[in-house]
Amino acid sequence: MILEVDRLTKAFGGLIAVKELSFEVDKGELMGMIGPNGSGKTTTFNCIAGYYNPTSGKVIFDGKDVTRKSSHERAKMGIARTFQLVKPFHNMTVLENTMVGALTKGASLSEAEAKVEEILDLVGLKDVMKRKAKELPLAMRKKVELARALALDPKLLLLDEVVAGLNPTEISEMLEVIKEINRRGVTIIMVEHVMRAVMSISKRIIVLHHGEKIAEGPPEEIANSAKVIEAYLGEKYMI
Amino acid sequence: MKLGITDRSRLLLETVGIIVLFLIPPAIYATPYRLYLLHILILAMIYAVFGQSWNILAGYAGQVSLGHEVLLGTGAYASALLVYFYHMDPWLTLIASAAMAIVTGMALGAVTFKLRGFYFALATLAFAEMVRLIILAWSGVTRGAEGVPVPVPQPVNMFGFIIDFKSKFSWYYITLVFMIIAFYLTYKLTRSKYGLLFRSVREDEDAAASLGVNTFKLKMLAMLVSAAFAGIAGGLYANYMGYIDPAWEAGGVLSPFTGLDALVIGIVGGMGTVIGPIIGSLVRVGLGEYLRAYIGVAAGFDIFTFGAIVVAVVLVLPTGIWGYIDEKLLRGGVG
Amino acid sequence: MLSLEMVLALLPSSIVYGIFLGGLYAIIAVGLSMIFGVMKVINLAHGDFAMLGMYITFWLLTIFGVPPLLSLPVSFAVMFAVGFPFMWLVKPLFKRPLEEMINSSVILTYGASLALASGAQMIWTSNFRRVPNPYWGTTFSIGGIGLDMGYTVVFMFAVIVYLMLYFFLIRTKVGKAIRAVSQDPDAAALMGIDVDRMHTLSMGIGLGLAALGGSLLSLVYYLYPWVGEQLVLLMFIICVLGGLGSILGVFYGALIIGLAESIAVIFIPASIKDVVAYAIFLGILLIRPQGLLGGKM
Numbered sequence: 001m002i003l004e005v006d007r008l009t010k011a012f013g014g015l016i017a018v019k020e021l022s023f024e025v026d027k028g029e030l031m032g033m034i035g036p037n038g039s040g041k042t043t044t045f046n047c048i049a050g051y052y053n054p055t056s057g058k059v060i061f062d063g064k065d066v067t068r069k070s071s072h073e074r075a076k077m078g079i080a081r082t083f084q085l086v087k088p089f090h091n092m093t094v095l096e097n098t099m100v101g102a103l104t105k106g107a108s109l110s111e112a113e114a115k116v117e118e119i120l121d122l123v124g125l126k127d128v129m130k131r132k133a134k135e136l137p138l139a140m141r142k143k144v145e146l147a148r149a150l151a152l153d154p155k156l157l158l159l160d161e162v163v164a165g166l167n168p169t170e171i172s173e174m175l176e177v178i179k180e181i182n183r184r185g186v187t188i189i190m191v192e193h194v195m196r197a198v199m200s201i202s203k204r205i206i207v208l209h210h211g212e213k214i215a216e217g218p219p220e221e222i223a224n225s226a227k228v229i230e231a232y233l234g235e236k237y238m239i
Numbered sequence: 240m241k242l243g244i245t246d247r248s249r250l251l252l253e254t255v256g257i258i259v260l261f262l263i264p265p266a267i268y269a270t271p272y273r274l275y276l277l278h279i280l281i282l283a284m285i286y287a288v289f290g291q292s293w294n295i296l297a298g299y300a301g302q303v304s305l306g307h308e309v310l311l312g313t314g315a316y317a318s319a320l321l322v323y324f325y326h327m328d329p330w331l332t333l334i335a336s337a338a339m340a341i342v343t344g345m346a347l348g349a350v351t352f353k354l355r356g357f358y359f360a361l362a363t364l365a366f367a368e369m370v371r372l373i374i375l376a377w378s379g380v381t382r383g384a385e386g387v388p389v390p391v392p393q394p395v396n397m398f399g400f401i402i403d404f405k406s407k408f409s410w411y412y413i414t415l416v417f418m419i420i421a422f423y424l425t426y427k428l429t430r431s432k433y434g435l436l437f438r439s440v441r442e443d444e445d446a447a448a449s450l451g452v453n454t455f456k457l458k459m460l461a462m463l464v465s466a467a468f469a470g471i472a473g474g475l476y477a478n479y480m481g482y483i484d485p486a487w488e489a490g491g492v493l494s495p496f497t498g499l500d501a502l503v504i505g506i507v508g509g510m511g512t513v514i515g516p517i518i519g520s521l522v523r524v525g526l527g528e529y530l531r532a533y534i535g536v537a538a539g540f541d542i543f544t545f546g547a548i549v550v551a552v553v554l555v556l557p558t559g560i561w562g563y564i565d566e567k568l569l570r571g572g573v574g
Numbered sequence: 575m576l577s578l579e580m581v582l583a584l585l586p587s588s589i590v591y592g593i594f595l596g597g598l599y600a601i602i603a604v605g606l607s608m609i610f611g612v613m614k615v616i617n618l619a620h621g622d623f624a625m626l627g628m629y630i631t632f633w634l635l636t637i638f639g640v641p642p643l644l645s646l647p648v649s650f651a652v653m654f655a656v657g658f659p660f661m662w663l664v665k666p667l668f669k670r671p672l673e674e675m676i677n678s679s680v681i682l683t684y685g686a687s688l689a690l691a692s693g694a695q696m697i698w699t700s701n702f703r704r705v706p707n708p709y710w711g712t713t714f715s716i717g718g719i720g721l722d723m724g725y726t727v728v729f730m731f732a733v734i735v736y737l738m739l740y741f742f743l744i745r746t747k748v749g750k751a752i753r754a755v756s757q758d759p760d761a762a763a764l765m766g767i768d769v770d771r772m773h774t775l776s777m778g779i780g781l782g783l784a785a786l787g788g789s790l791l792s793l794v795y796y797l798y799p800w801v802g803e804q805l806v807l808l809m810f811i812i813c814v815l816g817g818l819g820s821i822l823g824v825f826y827g828a829l830i831i832g833l834a835e836s837i838a839v840i841f842i843p844a845s846i847k848d849v850v851a852y853a854i855f856l857g858i859l860l861i862r863p864q865g866l867l868g869g870k871m
Contacts, residue, residue, distance in 0.1 A: 049449060075451035083449075089442035090671075091511075092435075100439045103432050104451030112432075152451060303677055305684070350856050356673060357616045360680050361810050362859055365852040368807065372846040487804075495803065499688065506681060539695030539799070542688050549685025553678050554666055 002027045002156055002187050003048070008057035010043050010211075017043040019211040020057070025156070025189060030182045032198030032219075033191045035208035036232055041191040042084055044208070045158050048189075049081045050074040062155060076104060080154035082145040084161045084191075090134035094125050097133055097144050101151030116151050123147045123177050139170040143177070150181065157181065159190045163197045175201055195232075199223065207231065260415055264408050277407040283524040284414040285476050288421045290504030290516035290523075292468035297502075298510030299429055300461035301441025302352070305360045306367025307469065307501040309347065312485075312493035314340040314470025315477040316374065319387040322478070329392045329404075333474040340470025341463055343370065348462045352455055355444065364495070371493040375485040386484025389477050410479055417475060418517075421468050426513050428464060437461055438511070469501075489542065496542075503545055507552055509559025518560050522548075581840055586719045588836045594725040596825075596832025597732035598794075602787030603809040604739065604824045605780030611756040611819030612776040614672065615664055615679045619687035620809060621802030623653050623781045625694060627788025628797040632705050642707045646731070646789050653785035657778030660686075664777075687802065694799035705792040724794040731790055736825065739783070743821060752776050756819060808848065811855040830854070 003025040010018040018040040025031055035041050046052040048059055050071035059067045066074055080101070089097050098119060102112035120126045123143045128136060133144050142162055149157060159178065163171045179201055182188050192198040198205060199219040207215040207222060209231040215222055222228055263280065267273045289311055297303045317339035318332035351362040374381045381387070394403045402409045428434055436457055439447040444454050473492060477483045489496035500523055508519025523545070530541040556563050606620045627649040634640035634648060667675045667682065704710070712723035743749035754762040755772040763769050795801075812831050816823025831851050838850040 051445065051449075071445075071448040072451050072453045075449055081449050083446065087443045087446040089439050089446065091442060092438055096435055096438070099435060100447065100452065101450040103436060109432050109435070148446075148450060303680065305680070350860060354859055356676050357680050358814065358859060360616075360677075361807070361814065362856060364807050365811065365855050369849050369852040369856075372849045372852075376843065376846045376849075499684070502681065502684070538700065539692035542692035543696065546685045546687070546689030546692060550663065550682055550689065553682040553685065554663070557678065 001025070002029075002062055003189075004058075004060040005044070005048065006058040006060065008044065008047055008059065009055045010040075010047055010052060011055045017211050018047065018054075018208075021208070021211070021213055022057075023206055023213065023216070025187060027155075028182070028185060028187055029204065030178075030188045030190065030202045032202035032205040033189055033208065034193070034195055034198055034205060034222075037193070039208040039231075040211035041208055042160060043211075045081060045160055045189075045191060049079055049158060072104070075101075075152055078152070078155035079158065080149035080152045080156070081158040082142070082149055082160055082162055084164075086138070086141045086145055088133035088141050088144040088148070091132060093130055093132055094120070094136070094144055094147070095129040098125075098129075098147045098151050101148055105152060112151075116147070119147050119150045122180065123150070124173075139166050139174070142166070142174070146177065146181075150186075154186060157186050157188045159188060161192060162190070164193060171197060195223075257419060260419075261412075264411050274407050277411050279524055279528055281407065281410050281414050281479060283520045284418040285472050285479065286500060286504060286524055287517045287520035288418055288468055288475075289472040290501055290508065290520050291421055291425055291513075292465045292472065293501035294505045294508075294510060294512075294516050295425060295428070295437075295468070296461050296465040298505055298512070298515070299434065299441065300437040300458055301444075302458055302461065303356075303360050304363040304498075305502065306347075306363035306365070306495070306498050308493055308495060308498035309363075309367035309370050310340045310344055310466045310469035311473040311476070311497060311501075312367075312374075312483075312491075313343040313370065314466075314473030315483050315492040316381065316387070316473075317470070318474035319389045319477040319483050320381065322389050322392075323382075323387050326390075329474075329478045330395075332478075333471055336474030337467040337470040340466040340473065344462045344466030344469075345459065348459050352458045352462075364498075367493070367498060368495065371485050371487070374493060381485070384485065386482055386486075387477075388482050389480075391481065392478065404478075414475060414479075417471065421471075422513060422517070424464075429513060433457070433460065441511075499545075503549055505559075506549060507559055509562030509565070512559070512561045512565055514565075515559055515561040522560075576841065584840050585837070587721070588840060589833065590719055590721060591725060592833035592836030593829060594722075594729040594832070595836055596829035597729040597736075598725075598787065598790055598828075599809065599812055599832055600825045600828035601732045601735055601790060602784050602805065603812040603828055604736070604821060605783035605787075606809050607813040607816065607819055607821065607824045608752075608756075608776050608783075609780040610813070611821075612752060613664075613668075613773050614676055615667075616676060616683065617780070618680060618683040618806055619660075619690055619802075620683075620780075620784050621804070621806030622687050622690035622694075623656070623784035623802070624788030624791065624805055625691065625797070625799065625802035626656075627653060627785030628705070628792040628801065629694065629698060630785065631789040631792045632703060632797060635705055635707075642705055642789070642793055643727075643731070646786050649785040649789040650782040654778040654782035657781045658774060660781065661774045661777045665773075687806070691799045691802055698799060700799055702796040702798045704796055707793050709793055722794070728790045728793055732787075735783070735786060739779075740821065748772075748775065808851055811851055814855065815858060 001024050005021060005023050008018055008021045021044060033041055043052065047054045050069055054067060058065060061077065061079060066077065095116065098116040099112040102115050107115060120129050123146055125140065125143055125147055128140065133141060146162065163174050166174060175197065178188065190198055190202060203218060205217065205219055205222045206213055207228050214227050214231060215225050264277065267276050292310065293304065293307045314336035317335040318329065321327040321332040321335055322329055347363065347366050350366060351359050354362055375383055392404045394401050436452055439452055440454050440457050448454050476492065483492045485491060485493050487494055491497065504516050504519035504523050507522050508515030527541050530544055552559060558566060602624050606617055609615055609617050630649045630652060631642050631645040634645040635642055664679065664682065667678050670678060709724035709727050713720055714723060715721060743753055751767045752772050752775065754767055755769055759769050808831060812827040813824055815830055816827030834850050834854055835847050838847045
């Protein structure tokens with residue numbers, strides 16, 4: 001087991017975004033996390049990555065309690081993430097974007113440059129590595145975030161709506177890259193609003209609604225769960 | 240049109256530039272305005288170091304400080320007070336200048352680096368003004384509103400050269416050497432691993448932290464270098480001008496207008512470029528002097544012009560003069 | 575050293591003075607908060623619009639003989655109109671990403687502030703001037719507490735204007751539209767609200783209020799071109815204390831700063847009284863970076 005989330009609760013003032021959420025993730029797994037808008041997916045990610053301090057509960061990563069650790073410490077321990085609203089370093093080149101993670105892990109400039117070349121190749125950004133991130137289209141900026149996270153040599157990768165806003169070709173391309181990363185041994189949790197994308201590649205899915213876990217299981221089971229369908233009812237993106 | 244520029248031609252350009260800077264004093268020796276011209280160039284070089292100091296913090300690490308005068312001012316005060324009360328060697332007091340500015344900068348960072356964007360900017364304004372008022376009120380140590388006169392140091396014999404501090408020629412070379420060192424160090428720093436990490440903090444702190452960057456530590460590091468530069472610029476300024484005071488009005492070392500100068504120099508020259516501050520400071524000091532001395536239609540006209548220039552640059556040339564040249568003509572090759 | 579008795583004797587009038595001062599600050603600061611709330615623009619030139627309001631009152635009185643209190647609506651109207659060209663200056667920044675926009679607005683309005691203040695210096699010179707008025711320096715006392723007539727009048731008008739603004743934002747259709755834009759511009763646009771128009775309108779109201787506050791200030795304070803530079807930081811501190819963007823919060827923030835300053839001068843020289851406001855500001859930002867009462871307008 002690489003990650004254990006234990007009765008995690010996060011409240012903002014009176015609003016409880018995540019409530020008593022517990023789940024575990026095994027090493028090498030590719031797990032999906034879905035739920036309607038405002039169900040607490042991103043908040044959960046932010047608590048795992050250290051962007052928020054949870055109100056109560058624990059986050060145990062790789063056998064260590066990281067609940068009170070800051071996000072940069074967790075990043076160095078091996079938790080990498082992407083952001084729902086892409087945040088590449090706009091005025092830096094793709095290469096420089098990707099090098100940051102390698103540098104914080106102790107590499108020198110030249111070592112970092114050599115190391116990230118392979119990553120850029122994997123995600124398909126090698127041709128544009130000298131371009132500034134702000135010049136790239138959305139699909140590529142999302143890949144920049146992915147590449148940047150990979151440079152940390154993460155044990156756990158948190159992908160926050162990494163296919164949202166992409167067209168079907170771009171989605172299948174991105175999913176291929178994700179599968180390949182997972183095949184190389186990186187544990188992945190994928191948050192998606194679009195259910196189909198997650199259904200197609202993860203073995204196990206958990207469903208959040210109003211900050212609570214309402215279902216957990218293999219994709220087929222989830223797709224037919226009355227509870228889940230009810231939670232999504234009235235939502236635009238039901239498919 | 241794209242020029243493209245190789246490392247070798249850049250080195251050549253820089254060498255030529257430095258040689259030209261060294262040859263300016265003899266070249267203008269024959270003109271009747273030489274002392275005036277030298278005065279302007281000396282100030283421009285001190286301001287270039289100060290502008291570079293701001294640029295490291297704001298242009299590279301992204302922490303847009305509006306109270307940068309606090310670093311220059313405390314540096315200037317450290318040197319001036321030691322010379323005035325203890326008759327210390329001005330060279331040694333420059334170390335105190337840097338140290339004092341670093342202490343101030345660390346305090347400023349500890350208070351403000353948890354804040355983002357404009358909250359940070361406002362907090363720096365408040366911090367700087369608070370320090371100015373404390374220096375003004377603490378007259379037992381700082382001589383308060385009276386200010387501190389800084390006597391001219393004794394001539395020094397350095398490798399056979401007699402450096403006479405009454406001479407503007409000596410001051411020209413002293414400030415030139417300091418400026419070249421400061422710019423060289425900036426170049427090295429910004430091209431290093433830390434330069435890249437600074438920029439990641441500037442672009443997006445959350446994203447940088449998610450990649451293992453200890454953003455607080457990095458900002459403190461930028462502050463450390465920035466403060467050392469500003470403090471030394473302040474120490475040089477105090478000794479060159481011979482008098483400093485804590486006045487609010489333009490011209491005081493702790494005046495908000497001095498902080499503004501750093502901003503103008505950085506923004507007009509081009510934030511996040513090494514060369515920018517020289518250009519910005521030539522514009523600020525040169526044009527400022529020109530406006531004040533020759534087109535003085537009314538008091539305030541120089542500041543009016545700089546206010547308008549800042550507005551225009553933000554709207555039309557957001558990357559500054561050198562930023563524009565670098566991006567459009569040199570394809571980002573120099574920085 | 576001050577004895578406790580002296581402090582206690584000075585305290586009541588200090589508190590009343592602090593509240594009055596707070597009311598005055600609130601009028602100048604509230605426009606700043608509104609402009610940020612609606613457009614996310616940091617207007618560092620805000621104090622200079624108050625300065626211009628002071629000079630409007632000064633000119634109307636010295637040239638046309640208009641009584642200072644009658645110049646309040648003129649100040650408001652003139653600077654409301656200035657809001658349009660000022661908006662034209664700021665608007666190009668809205669195309670930039672939010673964080674960059676906020677940073678550039680800081681720098682741009684800083685430049686504008688200097689241009690306005692030094693422009694005023696070119697027109698009126700840097701001399702300190704005074705708007706002659708019957709309230710200046712007149713005192714009266716209620717229940718043994720000495721009160722300054724000028725500040726009393728200013729406070730009364732400040733409260734009236736504040737209530738009018740509050741009513742406008744809460745009850746009127748346009749006011750509601752402005753609040754909607756401040757809460758969610760995209761949703762407001764979907765509901766058919768003309769976001770651009772609301773931006774311009776709030777800019778005009780914000781600058782108008784600053785000028786009106788300046789006109790009030792001129793009843794009790796000297797005017798000079800750089801008065802805005804000295805005001806603006808204090809005004810921002812007030813807004814941040816009250817939660818930038820919150821209308822009611824500004825009033826509380828202004829009271830805190832007004833009281834802090836008026837009580838501080840019992841203990842420290844008046845020339846450095848702002849230290850207290852800065853220290854409170856930095857202290858509070860350290861504990862609560864979102865301000866004391868962070869919230870919506």
